[in-house]
Amino acid sequence: MSWLLRKDLLILRRSRLLLALLVLYPVVVALLIGFAISRAPARPRVAIVDEVPAGETVRVGTRRVEVAQYARRVFAQVHALQASSRAQAVAQVDAGEALAAVVIPADLAARVSSATSPAQLEVLYNGNALQQSLARSAIESALAHANLGFSAQIQRAAAAVIDTLLRGGELPAAGAPQGLIGLQRIPAVLAALIARQPPGRERTQLQQLRAFASFAAQNLLLAKRVLATIGQPIRIHSVTLHGRRTPLDTFAVVVAVTVSLMFLCVLLAAGGVALEREEHALARLVRGLVSHRSLLVEKTLLAAGCALPVAVAMLAAIGAFVALDFSRAGLWLAALALAALAFAALGVAIGALTRDVRAASLLAIMLALPLALLALVPAGSVSGGFYALVEAVSFAFPFKAALQALDTAVNGAAPAIWASLLHLAALGGAFAALALLGLRRAD
Amino acid sequence: MSAVLSARALAKRYGERGNVQQALGDVSFELAAGELVGVIGPNGAGKTTLLSILAGALAPSAGEVALAPAAAPATTPEGAAAAPRHAAARRIGWVPQQPALYRKLTVAENLELFARLERVADVHATVAAMLEQADLLARAHQLVGKLSGGSRQRVNVAIGLIGSPPALALDEPSAALDPDQRERLWRLLAQRTAAGTAVLFSTHNVSEVQRHASRVLVLDRGRLLFDGAPAALLAAGAEPEDGDLERALVRFVRERQRGEAGA
Numbered sequence: 001m002s003w004l005l006r007k008d009l010l011i012l013r014r015s016r017l018l019l020a021l022l023v024l025y026p027v028v029v030a031l032l033i034g035f036a037i038s039r040a041p042a043r044p045r046v047a048i049v050d051e052v053p054a055g056e057t058v059r060v061g062t063r064r065v066e067v068a069q070y071a072r073r074v075f076a077q078v079h080a081l082q083a084s085s086r087a088q089a090v091a092q093v094d095a096g097e098a099l100a101a102v103v104i105p106a107d108l109a110a111r112v113s114s115a116t117s118p119a120q121l122e123v124l125y126n127g128n129a130l131q132q133s134l135a136r137s138a139i140e141s142a143l144a145h146a147n148l149g150f151s152a153q154i155q156r157a158a159a160a161v162i163d164t165l166l167r168g169g170e171l172p173a174a175g176a177p178q179g180l181i182g183l184q185r186i187p188a189v190l191a192a193l194i195a196r197q198p199p200g201r202e203r204t205q206l207q208q209l210r211a212f213a214s215f216a217a218q219n220l221l222l223a224k225r226v227l228a229t230i231g232q233p234i235r236i237h238s239v240t241l242h243g244r245r246t247p248l249d250t251f252a253v254v255v256a257v258t259v260s261l262m263f264l265c266v267l268l269a270a271g272g273v274a275l276e277r278e279e280h281a282l283a284r285l286v287r288g289l290v291s292h293r294s295l296l297v298e299k300t301l302l303a304a305g306c307a308l309p310v311a312v313a314m315l316a317a318i319g320a321f322v323a324l325d326f327s328r329a330g331l332w333l334a335a336l337a338l339a340a341l342a343f344a345a346l347g348v349a350i351g352a353l354t355r356d357v358r359a360a361s362l363l364a365i366m367l368a369l370p371l372a373l374l375a376l377v378p379a380g381s382v383s384g385g386f387y388a389l390v391e392a393v394s395f396a397f398p399f400k401a402a403l404q405a406l407d408t409a410v411n412g413a414a415p416a417i418w419a420s421l422l423h424l425a426a427l428g429g430a431f432a433a434l435a436l437l438g439l440r441r442a443d
Numbered sequence: 444m445s446a447v448l449s450a451r452a453l454a455k456r457y458g459e460r461g462n463v464q465q466a467l468g469d470v471s472f473e474l475a476a477g478e479l480v481g482v483i484g485p486n487g488a489g490k491t492t493l494l495s496i497l498a499g500a501l502a503p504s505a506g507e508v509a510l511a512p513a514a515a516p517a518t519t520p521e522g523a524a525a526a527p528r529h530a531a532a533r534r535i536g537w538v539p540q541q542p543a544l545y546r547k548l549t550v551a552e553n554l555e556l557f558a559r560l561e562r563v564a565d566v567h568a569t570v571a572a573m574l575e576q577a578d579l580l581a582r583a584h585q586l587v588g589k590l591s592g593g594s595r596q597r598v599n600v601a602i603g604l605i606g607s608p609p610a611l612a613l614d615e616p617s618a619a620l621d622p623d624q625r626e627r628l629w630r631l632l633a634q635r636t637a638a639g640t641a642v643l644f645s646t647h648n649v650s651e652v653q654r655h656a657s658r659v660l661v662l663d664r665g666r667l668l669f670d671g672a673p674a675a676l677l678a679a680g681a682e683p684e685d686g687d688l689e690r691a692l693v694r695f696v697r698e699r700q701r702g703e704a705g706a
Contacts, residue, residue, distance in 0.1 A: 280541045
């Protein structure tokens with residue numbers, strides 16, 4: 001078997017294109033993942049037309065809120081391209097310079113102040129469905145964020161007015177009386193007057209007036225509290241169950257390494273077995289020189305042995321971008337080694353069923369790609385029946401088990417690693433048996 | 444002469460129930476040491492199937508192959524015991540119809556690999572000897588993928604001979620060779636038979652059988668129709684002693700087919 005292994009390594013060394021792909025593929029994947037998770041997402045280019053006159057404010061009681069603040073918040077969420085007019089913004093969108101345009105109308109402040117007709121922004125989109133979706137999502141998020149900040153300022157101004165009405169003081173609004181007494185002080189003043197008033201109709205009216213003033217003050221106080229909660233009526237408190245606490249970036253690392261490991265192992269193992277057939281050497285070998293079992297073991301070890309160092313190097317390289325816990329390297333190795341063997345066993349099974357390297361490679365890619373995608377389908381994103389099918393398929397192939405094992409090894413995510421390792425070992429054995437059967441049937 | 448190799452009631456069937464095809468049926472013969480035996484017959488006669496079974500590359504559906512003097516090794520029906528089949532096969536050199544070589548290895552590396560797998564005692568000396576005998580010394584360090592069809596076939600033959608087996612099974616060994624290379628091949632096989640190796644080869648070139656073989660087996664539709672000297676086949680095909688063996692073969696096979704149809 002060692003001579004066969006030596007022969008395959010020699011062939012691999014002389015297959016420059018394959019060797020280059022084996023080295024470049026994981027390096028490129030690792031770099032892409034690294035850059036993707038270490039860089040902030042690109043902000044969509046949006047043309048913004050601010051037609052509001054400079055210094056325009058929305059007046060709420062004694063305070064004035066600058067409309068420009070609102071525009072600044074919108075600008076911060078996107079890659080803003082200034083446009084002097086709506087026509088220029090439309091031209092920028094049409095020319096593809098901007099994915100969308102936001103027009104802030106001149107009467108925005110007046111409409112907000114009037115509180116009779118809602119203020120409106122105009123948003124224009126262009127680009128394909130995906131770009132539109134990206135721009136729409138970013139703009140809606142930006143507008144929601146800006147609205148939140150703007151409404152918080154208006155709430156604060158409104159709360160200050162209510163406060164003056166309750167406690168008394170100066171309200172420099174047009175037509176407001178000087179030295180306001182404050183609703184909360186009225187019941188006490190009225191109580192002193194009532195005490196001096198003899199029983200009769202006037203005393204009863206004063207008592208009714210005091211009761212109303214007390215009631216109004218209480219309700220205005222409640223209104224102030226309600227106003228404070230309107231901006232964000234429900235806050236989110238996140239609780240993680242079952243110990244799955246993998247950060248998204250390190251999970252992305254695990255996915256990238258598992259995908260690369262799977263492709264390398266499956267393609268190498270399938271190609272290795274298929275090559276023996278393609279060269280017509282299989283019959284010559286298995287007629288007594290090498291047993292079917294030894295041949296499959298050799299191909300499995302070759303694929304796993306070549307892919308394992310690449311996967312380890314890939315993890316270490318991505319570690320430059322993402323903080324990984326290198327004290328868990330022993331667990332990484334265990335997970336990667338078993339995953340590599342299970343993937344290689346799947347590869348030799350594919351190789352045993354095909355007659356040449358091209359067919360084996362095609363079948364390997366056609367099988368591996370959907371397996372990776374299916375294993376990443378989250379529960380609840382598809383119907384229950386379909387998800388059960390996805391789960392069954394993922395259970396029958398090593399990708400999901402490898403992903404779980406590596407996620408546990410790298411991130412300490414649940415469930416316990418031994419369950420995933422056991423699953424991988426069982427799948428590896430099953431695919432090796434299938435490969436042996438396939439190879440013997442061809443005899 | 445004692446038999447080096449015995450084939451007893453060999454049969455090979457393909458397909459499932461209801462659609463069974465008989466590729467080989469009840470074929471028995473013996474090969475003596477130093478014999479050079481040609482296997483001829485029309486396309487689909489079962490020549491490659493017979494040689495593949497003898498070489499252990501294919502399991503027979505029935506019958507067995509025994510190799511003397513070792514008593515035990517025998518080819519047995521499918522599933523019965525794979526190990527003895529392979530043990531016997533290792534002692535029969537095999538040259539398959541299509542060159543079974545690694546294109547990314549050099550000629551010497553291919554020979555060395557199979558010498559190691561055959562557990563040859565002195566690998567380097569054996570490889571050097573084979574390179575010389577197969578006239579491949581000049582191409583020893585060339586990749587097999589860059590060789591001509593004829594050179595590849597010579598490497599293919601050399602690998603079949605590398606373990607110095609007591610019996611050789613060659614499937615159309617002279618195909619793809621030019622006349623000069625063919626002459627070298629027959630000289631090489633003559634040296635082997637002179638040293639006591641039993642050689643069985645299949646061919647479509649009947650004149651090669653007439654010139655080189657001491658015995659001929661005629662197969663048709665999986666059955667062994669004739670086992671004897673080329674001169675006997677000439678007589679059976681109503682040809683004179685210096686007649687055309689190919690014409691005799693065609694006539695003989697046609698007569699047998701006609702006789703069976705009449706019966």
